[in-house]
Amino acid sequence: MLLNRRQVLTAAGVAGASMLIGTGRAAAEPNGWEGWLAANRGHVGAVIDDGRGGRLSHRPHQEQPLASAVKAVHAAGYALAVGQGRVRPDEQVRVGDWEKYYYGLDGGAHQASMADLGIASANGVTADDPDRLVSLDDLAKVAVLHSDNAAADFVRTRVGDASLRAAALSCGWPGVDTRSIAGEVLMLILPDRAPADPSQRKRVGDLLAAQALHDPRLQLEIIGRFPDIPATYDGQRPWARQTWHGSAAGLHRLHRSVAGGRFPQARTHLERAFPGPLPKGVKAIGFKGGSLPGVLTMAYTVRWEDGRIGTGVLLAEEVDESLSTKAGELADLVLGPLLDPASLRDLRATLVA
Known part of the structure; x- marks a missing residue:
């Protein structure tokens, strides 16, 4: 007799389902994400194009775990x-x-x-x-x-x-x-x-x-x-x-194509994460990220009212638990360069020796 899904999950005791995202109990990383990125450039892949000529590319073709991205x-x-x-x-x-x-x-x-x-x-x-x-x-x-x-x-x-x-x-x-x-x-x-x-x-x-x-x-x-x-x-x-891998360049091309209208249903769902209010001049922001133990990934798109599209992808591996619960801070470092040229300069200085 086949077990139904409720029997399987209840018997397995999946109330502890958060185990795949860490407990967040480790001490805080004193240097934050900027310090970690500068010290771990070999564990980072990034491609950022702000849609107005500002670009950053760091280990773009290196395959890394993607998590839910x-x-x-x-x-x-x-x-x-x-x-x-x-x-x-x-x-x-x-x-x-x-x-x-x-x-x-x-x-x-x-x-x-x-x-x-x-x-x-x-x-x-x-x-x-x-x-x-x-x-x-x-x-x-x-x-x-x-x-x-x-x-x-x-x-x-x-x-x-x-x-x-x-x-x-x-x-x-x-x-x-x-x-x-x-x-x-x-x-x-x-x-x-x-x-x-x-x-x-x-x-x-x-x-x-x-x-x-x-x-x-x-x-x-x-x-x-x-x-x-x-x-x-x-x-x-x-x-x-050992989970599924991909490159920052590949993920970047996918998001840029979707934001450009290649797959409307996908764009709709990716842009649900930011229903508003949006920064002045921005029509929509799309996002999909992911996390697994040791892995944090971010992918953003910004569609401007003047038709410009900015896309930013950053893949981080070998992330210590001390930073695993600070995803919001990393998100700011990825989205910021799509909205502000100064933020792009700062990230470039952090990642490019």
């Missing part, structure tokens, strides 16, 4: 499928089918998604009514706005992995890494299932995630192994280093 690719793949008429934004999806991809280790993103969509959850983990319907566009929205891993995986499955790769390629990003997020999470829960060869992680993770949807023995094994997951930030850093 990769979900901009899911949004673009969804928008491509909509534009091709293969899916409809108003297509109805059972919440239970969405939650089949949910393993709880998302820092509360799924709960935020349910609250946003008005879905009741008495147990605080999964929906009360698995037969409740939401639209496919709702899932694309919460995958971006709340970084819901299960929503991103459902969208990927529905539109096809090839759609994600084709959307990225059309923006100038070939070879994008579009692994199953659930597959990577399952390799955290079941590290013995992870392949020794890193090049096989996508294949193995995809197969493992697909098996977990239907195999009751594997579901029971997952439940039994939850207590063994490394519970600390540093304990999970080796796993996070």
